[in-house]
Amino acid sequence: MQKFDVIIIGAGAAGLLAAIQLKKEAQQAACALLEKATRPGRKLLATGGGRCNIANRNAGPAYYYTAAGENTDFVAPVFAAYPVADDLAFFAELGLLTKEEEDGKLYPLGDQAAAVLDVLRLQAAAVGAELYTETEVTAIRPGFILSTTRGDIAARAVILAMGGVASPQLGSAGDFAALLRPLGHRATKIYPALTQLKCPSQLPKALQGVKFTGRAAIYKEETELAAAAGEILFAAYGLSGPPILQLSRLAAAAYPAAPAEPLTVRLDLLPQFSLDAVRAELAARRNLPFTLADMLSGLLNKRLGQQLLRLITDKKLAAPAASLDDYEIERLARQIKALTLPVSGVCGWREAQVMAGGLALEQFDPATLASRLLPGLFAAGEVLDICGACGGYNLSWAWSSGRLAAHAAALYLKEGRHA
Ligand SMILES: Cc1cc2nc3c(=O)[nH]c(=O)nc-3n(C[C@H](O)[C@H](O)[C@H](O)COP(=O)(O)OP(=O)(O)OC[C@H]3O[C@@H](n4cnc5c(N)ncnc54)[C@H](O)[C@@H]3O)c2cc1C
Structure with missing residues (x-):
């Protein structure tokens, strides 16, 4: 031997x-x-x-x-x-x-x-x-x-x-x-830890391949469990990128045994702006010669901007930006600061x-x-x-x-x- x-x-x-x-x-x-x-x-x-x-x-x-x-x-x-x-x-x-x-x-x-x-x-x-x-x-x-x-x-x-x-x-x-x-x-x-989050919603699918630099936070009902900032990527299954991998441990620990209180992830798409500042910026953009299709270009990724507008209004993207009322501006600002997606688990081993x-x-x-x-x-x-x-x-x-x-x-x- x-x-x-x-x-x-x-x-x-x-x-x-x-x-x-x-x-x-x-x-x-x-x-x-x-x-x-x-x-x-x-x-x-x-x-x-x-x-x-x-x-x-x-x-x-x-x-x-x-x-x-x-x-x-x-x-x-x-x-x-x-x-x-x-x-x-x-x-x-x-x-x-x-x-x-x-x-x-x-x-x-x-x-x-x-x-x-x-x-x-x-x-x-x-x-x-x-x-x-x-x-x-x-x-x-x-x-x-x-x-x-x-x-x-x-x-x-x-x-x-x-x-x-x-x-x-x-x-x-x-x-x-x-x-x-x-x-x-x-x-x-x-x-499994340091992996991607599964988010069963149409939005990540529609935005597959789009990246932004922002902040992600995991929530249990209204309580923030943890947050991380950096480059975040939308994918067909949900979300990826370093901040998401960082947070995945919490989601992996909570699933697959379906938890009584499902987790959500909240994305801050413009962490460098306060909610008030986003609101003011959007209100000012109504006065620019934009349609809804390009109202958020120059502020956010264009595809991302268009999907957000679809979430807050039934108006056609060809409509003028000026057609958004104050209530819609408020909803849009809140989506930008806290876009919320359900979390159904993490990608596997x-x-x-x-x-x-x-x-x-x-x-x-x-x-x-x-x-x-x-x-x-x-x-x-x-x-x-x-x-x-x-x-x-x-x-x-x-x-x-x-x-x-x-x-x-x-x-x-x-x-x-x-x-
Ligand atoms: C895609 C990917 C990217 C990563 N990127 C980073 C990064 O950039 N930075 C970072 O800090 N970490 C990163 N990690 C994590 C990091 O690679 C691991 O934490 C680290 O390699 C663990 O080292 P280890 O020696 O403990 O195990 P391993 O590197 O997994 O080595 C264990 C070895 O043991 C062998 N082995 C297992 N069982 C037996 C057995 N019974 N008999 C003989 N041999 C056996 C395996 O074949 C393997 O070669 C990444 C991991 C992955 C998968």
Whole structure:
């Protein structure tokens, strides 16, 4: 039977960084990365629309949630040990430089996700971490003996870095809970997060492909649950864009069990204007030589403007703008500031960027990411019940937690116990 000091299950973001960190701290340690796919890091290539939003400068407890939808301090010791600046320095040492864009979002200087995977893959090989692709771990026995599709493999320590179940077409699978249950580890409920909202209304269909920069808020009756701003996209199924992905966690947690109080989304199409200012602008536009068809051009996307007018009046679009009465102007202003759509759920696992939920946190020590049940077992990345906000937070978690788990595993090898 093949034997290693450390086996890392999953050669994704967390697993690759863990392998490099481990070999940095325990050069002599025999380390294997077991990956069930034909190649490592497939999901990384798809991140950030191919640009890879590699990290977020602001990573910290305020941007991470558990399956229960609550912020969690579990991440605090992880980012204290490996802050984002330190992860960026680590990448710079590997030859990957980064740049910062809005809201603390960080990207590779060359704007290519493939470069991130290349530096990790090449460095993992250079430091002597052995990569076994097409090797799926099917059982873990304490000790450790791992059953894999290549036969049994033994290890002194194991790092779980097998990710979640979001975007299964990129290699994720739902086997982490079944794998860990025999060892006494529990998984929380899981649901797709950072995905699109389904809005069963004609409006998004009619506006398919139209984008605007605005604010979206999720409402339960008259209570605003959360809001986010940025570029929003209408699609046949409903809404997409970064603010929508950000809010989707709330909708995903509420559905599919039809909630007693259905959620709605309210869109502010002109967040830079108050309701009074919109009203005044619309009233002034009645005096311009517009028909209703182009009354809102120059203020909003033309198709969007025409659909809004259809919502507030039966008048033909060829009618003059001056034909709108004060009541119609008021309704139009309110539609612009709070266009309300019903939410029937979220798009599913295929479209989701991350999994909300995962291995229950109370069974892991946040200072080392070691299992509280089984000495020598560590976990990192999305497999844990940590879900980050949209904007580079999930990769930041994968990097920092992968490094901490590897650091703790290296100490465990040296001392035969957890630090
Ligand atoms: C389309 C898309 C875009 C995204 N964009 C961004 C972004 O720009 N910024 C950001 O911060 N986050 C982004 N994310 C989220 C981010 O990619 C993930 O949170 C991150 O990759 C999680 O890292 P991980 O190592 O925990 O898991 P993964 O990267 O999923 O890696 C887990 C690996 O384990 C392997 N594996 C699973 N089970 C087994 C097994 N039993 N045996 C052996 N191997 C196994 C899998 O094949 C996989 O390669 C995006 C996600 C998607 C889907």
